[in-house]
Amino acid sequence: VTTKLSERQAPARRRILDTATRLFYGEGVHAVGIDRIIAEAGVAKATFYHHFRTKDDLVRAYLDGQYQQQREGITTVLASLDGAEPREALTRMFVAMGDFGGRPEYRGCAFINAAAEYPDPTHPVRQVITEQRRWLRNLLRDRLTTLGDPAPDRTADILMLIRDGIFVGADLDDPAPLRAAIPDAITRVLPGQRRR
Amino acid sequence: VTTKLSERQAPARRRILDTATRLFYGEGVHAVGIDRIIAEAGVAKATFYHHFRTKDDLVRAYLDGQYQQQREGITTVLASLDGAEPREALTRMFVAMGDFGGRPEYRGCAFINAAAEYPDPTHPVRQVITEQRRWLRNLLRDRLTTLGDPAPDRTADILMLIRDGIFVGADLDDPAPLRAAIPDAITRVLPGQRRR
Amino acid sequence: VTTKLSERQAPARRRILDTATRLFYGEGVHAVGIDRIIAEAGVAKATFYHHFRTKDDLVRAYLDGQYQQQREGITTVLASLDGAEPREALTRMFVAMGDFGGRPEYRGCAFINAAAEYPDPTHPVRQVITEQRRWLRNLLRDRLTTLGDPAPDRTADILMLIRDGIFVGADLDDPAPLRAAIPDAITRVLPGQRRR
């Protein structure tokens, strides 16, 4: 007569983290209190503090989750582009970012937004952000190296500018023209191609 | 025999706004309470609420100030570049942004940071941000038109990406390589110039 | 070049008292702050505190004014009923109370309402209320004596019940049936008249 685990609802930790992700991303970290999270996750306070020592721990877990999701997302995109021409693949990757920014629930880059609320660069939360950025920059640089860019570090830095610009602009401006500009931007920035 | 107004300390409103600017920019809006602002500004609570109806009003005033300062800053830079070649002037403008991002007290773009804490796009605070962005994009587009860019709107969109990327990256990454990449980025993005 | 007093708007003290009367009666004493009164009266704070030492002083003045107005009102009604049969005059007086309670801006008896906000029976505000009630009861008793009531004190007490009931009920219940009941109530309560 006991409910099997497989039939039970998502375990408490998952529910907490999912709820926190939704609320933190949608409304900001400081704007969402623990009480609201536990209420919407349907768990008791003690349960929350059993799984997360403090709110900041939860914020870290939230960003860790975002980091992993982003890696999986980009990995998937790149896998689907396996046969494509390298330059084309890179462009498609940035277009995918634009697509992401065009979704109705889009609310900016979780990392950039979190950084705005955690000014102290030594804060653990910031470390996740730093790690995510390093990972992405390395990925770009490796791709550029493969692609034969004579200055892959430099181009990677520039592509990072574009990336941040996309994530910020898709939130603050009209995403339509911005997304339309992405392939052009990548083309201009990548080396060795005649223009116009 | 009465103290002249000019000799008195900065009037209350100024002190409040200056303090708020320093704290909001340095630590985030939600992270700074009214009590702290009035304490550091050395004014009474009633005085604060005499000058600003609500905290959001103060936030608006803070961003309005940032907007104006930014306009003045860019105007000054452009004035000092009056004789320069248009393409060069534009590059210098972006380099100046990088310089701004290299300052020790730099903490990101006040507008992007504020947007992260005000998710609701209809909020008055967001309107200041929207206005600032429109102003900058128009300025860029006009410059590009003067410069003979065949697609000034498109290039302006791309330059906005670069701008946001600079302001974000200068906060989240090592600003040195980022700043070094700026002239290159502008060169690549601007039209009609042979590359490499 | 000085504006003649006769040309000026209502003097400050009057404007303050009128505004306070409107707001205190309409929204309650505790619910209305000094700031609001001076704003709506269009006077400076210093002016306010020049005319009234404290808020409680203003409340007293407000109730004094209500007291006087009520006396004048009743005096006027009675004067207009000078020739009427005494019993009829008394009835008319209570009907007039009901009429007062039927006005759209009616919000209950100023004295009863004020007493609800000033529980301490020794408070100056309460003394105005006590005085008003004594005055009215005496007036009723004298009328009843004139009218030949063998127990004027007793009947006055009962008529006071009716009065308070009218002022309370006209605010809390539908005033229409209440007002219709008034002449009947007086008839039943007054002595020596056959019924039905």
Next chain:
Amino acid sequence: VTTKLSERQAPARRRILDTATRLFYGEGVHAVGIDRIIAEAGVAKATFYHHFRTKDDLVRAYLDGQYQQQREGITTVLASLDGAEPREALTRMFVAMGDFGGRPEYRGCAFINAAAEYPDPTHPVRQVITEQRRWLRNLLRDRLTTLGDPAPDRTADILMLIRDGIFVGADLDDPAPLRAAIPDAITRVLPGQRRR
């Protein structure tokens, strides 16, 4: 060996409501702050806001409690008068009101007092008051019908006047003569009885 729930001290919600009832009734709603209530109830603020979403919610609960108490009180009185002559029972009921008004801690009618602090007739607090009054009036009318009153609605309206007069006067005037007048008042008001 664990303390049974029944042996523990009164649960938080009860303590809060009891304290609020005492203070709201004794000093007025606006005059009593949340902080004072939680201090005297010995609960934490979070506990308070766990049980009552806002202060107004507590005020509603306070009046709901008064309403129920009053119903129980009157029901008890009527039960104890079960065999009595109907007219006598009604008189006794009003005498009981007077007794209530004669108690040292008496501070007026909780409903009338609350209405004075909540001018807006659409406010939830007012709805409790309206309900209480409808209930009482209906009870009186039913009694009068039973008693053979040819105009039970009219007499009920008049008895409501008396009721309000008692509750107001017992607070604002000397309760002694007022209480002495009650049986006489009821006699005069009830139909069909020779007088004097």
Next chain:
DNA sequence: ACTAGCGGGACGACCCGTTTGT
């Protein structure tokens, strides 16, 4: 592992009545 409830105390924004100086 999870729940309900409670305690604690600092802090959030905002308003109170009052006084002073220009």
Next chain:
DNA sequence: ACAAACGGGTCGTCCCGCTAGT
């Protein structure tokens, strides 16, 4: 007549800890 100052008050929310019970 205005602006500023003052100190404490309003209601409400913050994050976090703890106990008792399932």
